[in-house]
Amino acid sequence: MIHAEVARDVADLTTRGVVPGLTVVLVGDDAASATYVSGKEKASRSAGMSGATIRLPATTSQAALLAVVEQLNADSTVHGILVQMPLPSQIDPDTVIRHIHPRKDVDGFHPINVGKLLIGHTDGFVSCTPAGVIELLVRSGVQTRGAEAVIIGRSNIVGKPMAALLMQGRSHADATVTVCHSRTRDLSAHTRRADILIVAAGRAEMITGDMIKPGAVVIDVGMNRVPDATRAQGTRLCGDVHFASAVKVASRITPVPGGVGPMTIAMLLKNTVRAAERSLH
Ligand code: GUN
Secondary structure, three states, X not given: OHHHHHHHHHHHHHHOOOOOEEEEEEEOOOHHHXXXXXXXXXXXXXXXXXXXXXXXXXXXXXXXXXXXXXHHHHOOOOOEEEEOOOOOOOOOHHHHHHHOOHHHOOOOOOHHHHHHHHHOOOOOOOOHHHHHHHHHHHHOOOOOOOOEEEEEOOOOOOHHHHHHHHHOOOOOOOOEEEEEOOOOOOHHHHHOOXXXXXXXXXXXXXXXXXXXXXXXXXXXXXXXXXEOOOOOOXXXXXXXXXXXXXXXXXXXXXXXXXXXXXXXXXXXXXXHHHHHHHHOO
């Protein structure tokens, strides 16, 4: 549904002379990153966007990557730049993020965009996964206003921007937000209070049904590959929520794969369309 909306916006911009362009930069050969990047590539192409993936070797220096980013900043056909994380250890991710022009930062990782999100300015870019979670809640008719929202995980990519979004004083937000993390005492005491439980901790199946309030809405942001001898390839993908027990307690729950992941990509495309639109003014 969102993809159709994005494709329509892309077609509209194209007739106005601007083809939204997204360039993804992938450094190294991390298998999970390669999978995510090819998903982003396919989605942007099928929406009618222009774009490319720049693949650089794992030995790329920070200076070489910054030079690529600067070239993309200066290229008027590139509206969105995404440098896939994680980066190899010789490269400091924060330095790279600060080099991406904030108006092309469709990941919403630049400090300018993070700051705008926190203070409630809506002219910046919001990190795609948290934006996708809000979109899922809105499109499913879940009331966030006044709800107890509990977030597990405090990453810059998901947990922190998720909290910032949900605490804003506007519709589709206005929740009472709790952020839990690895040092939280008595995690279950928090999760059992949640009307909306958002799990982005990166620990396979850590949230079980007994930790969930009956009727809660559960959003699983986890994406973990775990051993599974019953599968041909010897592994399977799972979330941070133990689906089989949680599904019996929750009123709604997102599956892994197929829940939040596609929404993240949809938000990336939406951000790129916005970046292209803004280039017209
Ligand atoms: N790695 C995992 N998620 C993301 C994301 O949303 N953006 C980027 N750039 N890297 C990621």
